[in-house]
Amino acid sequence: xxxxxxxxxxxxxxxxxxxxxxxxxxxxxxxMPSTQPVSAYIQPYTAVELEGxxxxxxxxxxxxxxxxxxxxxxxxxxxxxxxxxxxxxxxxPFLWGSRRTGPDLNxxxxxxxxxxxxxxxxxxxxxxxxxxxxxxxxxxxNRLDTTHSYKKTSILDYGYxxxxxxxxxTQYHATVTDGAYPSKESRDQVTPPELRQExxxxxxxxxxxxxxxxxxxxxxxxx
Amino acid sequence: MSEAGYNYRIVRGFAFSALFWLVIGxxxxxxIAVEMFNPALNFTPWLSFGRLRVVHTNGLGLGFGLAxxxxxxxxxxxxxxxxxxxxxxxxxxxxxxxxxxxxxxxLSLFAGMNTTKEYAELEWPLDIGVVIFWVMFAIxxxxxxxxxxxxxxxxxxxxxxxxTVTIAVLYIVNNLEIPVTLFKSYSIYAGANxxxxxxxxxxxxxxxxxxxxxxxxxxxxxxxxxxLPIFSHRLSIVSFWALIFAYLxxxxxxxxxxxxxxxxxxxxIAFSIFLIAPSWGSVVNGYYTLQGNWDQMRxxxxxxxxxxxxxxxxxxxxxGPLQGLRTLNAFFxxxxxxxxxxxxxxMGWVTMVISASFYYMIPRISxxxxxxIKLANTHFWLILVGQLIWTITxxxxxxxxxxxxKATNPDGSLMYNFLDSVTSLYxxxxxxxxxxxxxxxxxxxxxxxxxxxxxxxPQQSEA
Numbered sequence: 001x002x003x004x005x006x007x008x009x010x011x012x013x014x015x016x017x018x019x020x021x022x023x024x025x026x027x028x029x030x031x032m033p034s035t036q037p038v039s040a041y042i043q044p045y046t047a048v049e050l051e052g053x054x055x056x057x058x059x060x061x062x063x064x065x066x067x068x069x070x071x072x073x074x075x076x077x078x079x080x081x082x083x084x085x086x087x088x089x090x091x092x093p094f095l096w097g098s099r100r101t102g103p104d105l106n107x108x109x110x111x112x113x114x115x116x117x118x119x120x121x122x123x124x125x126x127x128x129x130x131x132x133x134x135x136x137x138x139x140x141x142n143r144l145d146t147t148h149s150y151k152k153t154s155i156l157d158y159g160y161x162x163x164x165x166x167x168x169x170t171q172y173h174a175t176v177t178d179g180a181y182p183s184k185e186s187r188d189q190v191t192p193p194e195l196r197q198e199x200x201x202x203x204x205x206x207x208x209x210x211x212x213x214x215x216x217x218x219x220x221x222x223x
Numbered sequence: 224m225s226e227a228g229y230n231y232r233i234v235r236g237f238a239f240s241a242l243f244w245l246v247i248g249x250x251x252x253x254x255i256a257v258e259m260f261n262p263a264l265n266f267t268p269w270l271s272f273g274r275l276r277v278v279h280t281n282g283l284g285l286g287f288g289l290a291x292x293x294x295x296x297x298x299x300x301x302x303x304x305x306x307x308x309x310x311x312x313x314x315x316x317x318x319x320x321x322x323x324x325x326x327x328x329x330l331s332l333f334a335g336m337n338t339t340k341e342y343a344e345l346e347w348p349l350d351i352g353v354v355i356f357w358v359m360f361a362i363x364x365x366x367x368x369x370x371x372x373x374x375x376x377x378x379x380x381x382x383x384x385x386x387t388v389t390i391a392v393l394y395i396v397n398n399l400e401i402p403v404t405l406f407k408s409y410s411i412y413a414g415a416n417x418x419x420x421x422x423x424x425x426x427x428x429x430x431x432x433x434x435x436x437x438x439x440x441x442x443x444x445x446x447x448x449x450x451l452p453i454f455s456h457r458l459s460i461v462s463f464w465a466l467i468f469a470y471l472x473x474x475x476x477x478x479x480x481x482x483x484x485x486x487x488x489x490x491x492i493a494f495s496i497f498l499i500a501p502s503w504g505s506v507v508n509g510y511y512t513l514q515g516n517w518d519q520m521r522x523x524x525x526x527x528x529x530x531x532x533x534x535x536x537x538x539x540x541x542x543g544p545l546q547g548l549r550t551l552n553a554f555f556x557x558x559x560x561x562x563x564x565x566x567x568x569x570m571g572w573v574t575m576v577i578s579a580s581f582y583y584m585i586p587r588i589s590x591x592x593x594x595x596i597k598l599a600n601t602h603f604w605l606i607l608v609g610q611l612i613w614t615i616t617x618x619x620x621x622x623x624x625x626x627x628x629k630a631t632n633p634d635g636s637l638m639y640n641f642l643d644s645v646t647s648l649y650x651x652x653x654x655x656x657x658x659x660x661x662x663x664x665x666x667x668x669x670x671x672x673x674x675x676x677x678x679x680x681p682q683q684s685e686a
Contacts, residue, residue, distance in 0.1 A: 004376045007368035007384065014385045014467060018392065021471030021494070025487055026396075026423045029416065035484055036415045054407070058335035060273025070480040072553055074629050077637055085482035088414025093340055096418055096481060100557040101259070103641040125262065130646040132258070134265035134272055148403055155401050155409055 039086035042215045044158040045208070047149040047165040048172040048199070052208025054152075055139065055201050056095070064133070066097035067106040067212065080107035081216055092156055102133060107213040114176075115183035117206045122190040140190040140202035172207060173199050229301045231588035233314040235677070237294035238581055240322055242670045244286025245574075247329075249663050251279040256659050260652040269333040277344045278332045283569065284342055284432065285353075286325045291577040292386070292436040293321070293360060298584050299379050299443045300364060304371030308363045317359040324352040336406045340421045342428050343397050347408045350398045357394070361387050378459045382439035385467050389431045397424035415483050423474035430470045433573050434536075438505055440580045441533060445512060448525040448583050454511035462504030469498045476547030479556060488549075495544040502540035509533040524596050528579030528603060535571030539564070554629065559648065560621025563614040570610040570662060578602065578669055585673050591682055594675035602668040609662025613655055620651035 003010055029035040045053060056062070069075055071082040083106050088094055112120075119126065122140070124133035150165040160168070175181060177197050187203075188196055258264045258272045265271040297314065301307055308314055328345050336346045345353065364387050368380065376384075397420055400408035410417050446453055453459060475483060475491035509530065513519065519526040542564055546555055555561060586593045593599065627647065630638035 004381070005374050007365060007371075007376060007380075010376070010381065011365070011384050011388050014381075015388045015392070017464065017468045018385070018389050018471050020468065021473075022392070022423065025472055025475065025490055026419055029419060029484065029487060030412070032484075035419070036413055057337060057339045059268075059271065060277055060335075060337055060339070062339050063273050063276045066557055068481045070553065072480070074631060074637060077631075078628070078641070083482050085415050085484075088418075088482065091414045092412065092417060093338060093410040094414050094417040094421070095339060096478070098341060098477065098557070099559075099562065101645065128642055130649075131642060132260060132262045132645060132649075134258070134262055136271075138268060148407070152403055152409070155403060 035085070036089060037086045038089045041219050042086055042089060044090040044153075044156070045211060046168040046172070047146065047153055047160070048144075048169055048204050049208045049211045050152055050156070050158075051144055051146060051149060051201075052204035052206070053095075055205050056208060057093075059136070061105075062095045062097045064097075064099065064101035066100050066104045068096045069104055069106050075104075079104050080213065081220060084216070087213075087216060090156065090158065105209065105212055107217070109210045109212040109214040110217055113183055114181075114206050114210065115186035117209060118183060118186040118190050118202065121202060121205070136202070136205075137190055139205055140187075140200045141192055141195070142201040143195060144199040144201050144204050146199070169199070172203070176203050227305070228307045230297070230308050230311045230314065233308070233311065233318060234294050234298045234584065234588055236315075236318045237290045237297065237321075238585060238673070240318070241287050241290035241294055241577070241581075242673065244282055244290060244325060245666060246670060248279055248282035248287055249659075249666060251275055251282060253656065253659050253663060255279055256652065256656040260649040260656075268335070274333060274335055274337070277337055278329055280342060281328055281332060281344060282325070284428075285328065288432050288573065290321065290325075291581075292432065293317070295440050295443075295577070295580050295584065296360075296364070296383050296436065298588070299439060300367045300383065303373065303377050303380055303443070304367050305373050306367050306371045309366040309370055310363055313359050314363050317356050317363070320352065320356045320359070324349060324356060327352070331406070338398075338400065338408065338410070340397065340410065340417075341425050343394070343421070343424060345398075346406055347398070347400055347402050348405060350394070350400075353394060354391075357387075357391055361391070377443070378453065378456070378463070379439040379443040381463050382435045382442070385463075386431050386435045386439070389427065389435075389467070393424045393427050393431065397421060415481075418478055418481065419475065419483055419487065422477040423471070426474040426477055427470055429568075433568055434502075435467070437536075437573055437576050440576050441505070441509065441529060444525075444576075444580045444583050445509060445529045448529065448579065449513065449516065449519055449523065451512050451516055454508050454514065458504050458508050462501040462508070465501035465504070466498070469494045469501065473498060473547070476544075476552070479547065479549055479552040492547050492549065495547040499540060499544055503537060506533050506537040506540075524599050524603070525579045525582055528575045528582075531603075531607065532572050532575030532579070535567055535575070539568045539572060542567070554625045555621060558621035558624045558628075559617040559651070560625065563617030563621060566617065567610065567614045570606065570613065574606060574666075575603075578606075581669075581673060586676055589677050589679075589681060591676060591679050594672050594679060598668050598672045602665050602672065605665025605668065606662050609658050609660075609665055612658035613662060616651050616654045616658060620648045620655075623651075624648060 068083045069079045076082055122137040123135050124131040146169050150162045153160045153165055191200055255272055255275045328349055337344045399411045402408045412420050472494035473491045475487045476495050479488055545551055582599055624644050627639045627644040632638050
């Protein structure tokens with residue numbers, strides 16, 4: 001056999017062989033708009049939601065929570081409308097996950113009020129005695145770092161101006177620090193006094209969770 | 224240095240790096256195994272499950288797995304070509320850079336610098352480090368092959384070549400990202416495309432780290448350890464090309480019933496089923512190599528590692544394609560069944576074959592005998608029993624959880640809430656932890672046996 005005495009030819013041939021399947025199933029779909037459609041009813045994340053998403057990634061939440069509802073009867077019953085490709089046009093990276101130690105989160109937005117999330121993140125066991133979720137109360141003790149928010153949204157091509165980003169942050173800050181904020185009591189319980197007038201990592205995380213599936217739910221509501 | 228001028232220092236360096244990362248990775252594994260039923264162990268942010276799980280997978284996959292591959296590849300390359308590696312200093316630098324990169328990887332993952340793409344969680348500066356040490360390795364691989372003294376390249380060398388080329392392609396394509404800061408980046412792909420690229424990578428990184436180079440070890444060390452030639456050269460040629468061709472089409476079976484276009488999923492199912500053939504080609508080749516010499520299972524302590532290892536490989540490559548079928552996937556996906564599946568491959572096949580390869584290799588490069596065959600046998604039984612209890616427990620737990628998710632009342636409503644399906648698994652998680660301890664003790668015996676082997680006085684003449 002000639003080829004087993006020619007290492008360079010062997011390597012080149014191996015590369016060609018592995019690139020056939022790669023090209024057909026990965027490279028070609030990258031250039032097909034139907035793989036990742038973009039739809040007007042799906043909004044990109046606001047700067048605060050994006051910061052929350054980055055914290056979700058930092059804490060590895062994707063190791064226990066998926067973000068894809070499959071088109072199966074019991075799954076739709078449990079979580080809601082199954083996931084559509086266009087919902088993920090702004091997800092870089094995707095966060096579909098591979099194991100459900102906890103429930104799927106793709107339809108978590110709007111399911112519970114913010115106050116539920118503040119209490120649950122602070123102490124999952126306080127709410128569900130036997131839950132195995134780690135507590136994340138310490139997120140409320142960290143001031144949200146928005147230094148790179150504009151840079152992040154521009155890398156992701158969300159089309160926000162620097163002013164838009166500043167406004168989104170100011171607006172969400174105003175919402176959660178407002179005396180009339182419906183979840184004020186729970187927020188104050190988990191947030192140390194010196195941070196109650198600031199945006200915390202917990203605030204951003206909850207903003208992100210509330211965004212998951214929101215656009216789809218709004219669309220369903222209009223039908 | 225041996226009489227032929229082979230560089231064994233690098234082999235030893237990587238072998239003991241592998242042992243080090245193996246022990247670290249398993250300690251983290253045991254810790255998160257307890258967190259699964261006792262969340263009180265999430266003491267601090269950096270000890271929380273979400274961060275530790277990636278330390279476990281990267282520590283064992285990249286730390287233990289790659290170091291074991293490098294150790295055996297440097298050995299096999301030199302022996303099969305009868306040529307010392309041409310750039311020993313580069314190899315030494317490869318060893319240092321590798322261990323530095325893995326240590327920094329562990330620290331950065333503890334700190335939450337995590338791109339979240341499975342088995343590619345490292346942030347971009349470390350990705351560059353990985354690519355650099357891979358190129359350093361590749362230079363020695365091809366340098367040795369080009370200068371080789373032996374005309375024909377044996378089967379193991381094909382697998383090493385395929386791995387060297389493919390890992391480079393996989394790693395670079397999947398890790399293309401735009402940096403925000405030194406510690407943060409975003410993938411260049413969005414949504415379904417990112418998922419498709421990631422699982423093309425995720426499936427094949429398993430294929431080309433946990434299958435291809437482990438087959439290189441199997442094809443080299445099994446004949447060496449038994450003194451028996453491989454059963455069929457022709458079968459190994461067909462298996463090799465069919466395996467590396469088909470593997471790359473199958474990543475999307477990890478994305479069954481997700482928003483990824485259906486045709487990609489269906490193509491992946493078809494090729495996954497096809498993949499049974501070349502996988503079993505190697506299994507059959509291994510079994511038939513022992514034809515007429517099965518007494519070696521009893522008389523030769525190394526043989527049972529290889530044969531039981533290839534058996535788990537055979538089971539793994541049947542179970543995998545079946546899990547990819549839509550109907551079965553709808554039931555098993557996202558449950559602990561898959562966790563059991565992965566661990567049969569890693570704790571069974573990969574660790575068994577790397578263990579036996581080290582047992583064969585380390586005494587020879589140290590001019591000595593293995594410290595204790597009795598301990599090696601103890602190690603074998605502990606990791607076999609530990610792994611079996613571990614994986615079977617997870618399969619049962621997975622079936623239970625899958626069934627609870629699907630169960631409905633006569634009126635069509637769901638029978639169980641999600642939390643019920645989690646808490647009902649805690650007894651299994653306790654058993655899994657106990658099995659992990661048994662396995663871990665087996666690994667400690669393994670490490671101890673090798674450390675004592677190299678600490679013995681070298682013998683005057685090589686056996």
